Amino acid sequence: MNVSATMIAGMEKLYRTNFVNSLPGFKSACLIGTVDRHGSTNLAIFSSVVHIGAHPPLMGFILRPTSVPRHTYAHIRDTGVFTINHVHAGIHAQAHQTSARYPDGVSEFDACGLTPEYTPAISAPYVGESRIRIGLEFVEEVPIQANNTLLIIGGVVEVIVPDALIRRDGTIDIEGAETVAVSALDGYHTTCLIERLSYAKPDRDTRRVPE
C-alpha cells in the first residue's frame, strides 16, 4: 500500500512510532556508557550509532536531549568522554532493559546486571560483557533544527576487540562477535553473512570477496 504523509500524521502515536522507526532498515545496537565528574555512571541503548568518517575516526549518534536517556547528554558534556559497546545475543535483554526510566541515582549497570570496566585511556565506563568496545572523546554537537534533536560526534581514542575478530584486511568480524541488528524499537536479530563484495568498478560485474 501507499502510505501518505497525511496518513502517517493521523496514526495513533505508538503505532506511528513503530512504523516510522521501521523505515531505516536494520540498525546498530550499541550501549553508550558515560560517567559524571562525581563518578555516577549511566548506560543507555541506542540504535542510531552511525559512521561519520575513518580519518580521523569519527562516530555519531542521534540524541533527544530533553527526553530519555537524559543522563547520557549531561554526562558527555560534563566529562567529555563516552563509550560505545556492541550488544551481542547474550546480553540483548539486559541491554534493552537500560531503556527503562530508572530513578536518579540508580545506575543502569547495577539495575540491568552489566559490569562497568575501565581502562587508563578514558574515564567513561565500558560494558564488561560487550565484545567490541570503543572509547570516544566528545568532538562536536550538531543541532538538528527540524525536530530539536542533536547529532553527537565523538573521536575514537581506543578500540577493544578480540584479536581473532580482526581480519587481515582490517574489517572486524562483527557477526563472529554475535553483534545483533535491531528492527524498529524492539526487534533483536542475529545475522547470517550472504557474502562480501569487492570494491565496485564500472567496467566489471560485482565480485565476491574470497574467504
Next chain:
Amino acid sequence: MNVSATMIAGMEKLYRTNFVNSLPGFKSACLIGTVDRHGSTNLAIFSSVVHIGAHPPLMGFILRPTSVPRHTYAHIRDTGVFTINHVHAGIHAQAHQTSARYPDGVSEFDACGLTPEYTPAISAPYVGESRIRIGLEFVEEVPIQANNTLLIIGGVVEVIVPDALIRRDGTIDIEGAETVAVSALDGYHTTCLIERLSYAKPDRDTRRVPE
C-alpha cells in the same frame, strides 16, 4: 587487543577504512534515488540512513558532498526530493554495484539493472525491485565541521510497503521483506529474529512480545 588512536592513525588507508567502518555494528542498506531537473536519474547505496524522528517523520543520512556519490547531493538540492529503498537479499549485488564510479550521463539504474519507478507523490525515482520504499522531501542540510560531511534530513511524504508486512502494532516486518544488514563496507547479511522485547519498565524484568 586495545587499539589506540595512534595505532588507527598509523594504519594503511584501506585497512583503516575497513576497521573504522566496522565499529558502528550492523548498518542499514538503502539505495537513494534522485533525479535532476532535466530528468537524469542517479542511484547510490548508503549504509548511514538513520531515524531522526517519528512526528514529524524524519530520516537522515551522512554524505560526503565532495566525493562519490557526487550526484546524490546535487540532485537533492536541485529538485528537493529523494527516495530511500531497502536493499533485500535478491538485489544486494546490483545495489553494491551502484557504488562504482560511472561516467557522467550513465544512470546507475541502467548500469546495474534496476528499474526506476515513479508515483504521483514525488518526482524522484523509486527502485522497482525494492520491497520497502520511502519518498522524502529535503528538509535540512546539517554541516558536520569535524570532517566536512553533511547530515541530510528528509521528511517522509510517502511509504510504499506490502500490506502483509505491516504488523498490527505498526512495525514493519523488515526481516520478512528480506531487508539486508551491512557490515563494514562490503558485508551483506540476512537476519534471524531472536525476539521482540516489550517496552522496558524499571520495576520488572524485560518481557518478550508475543508473536
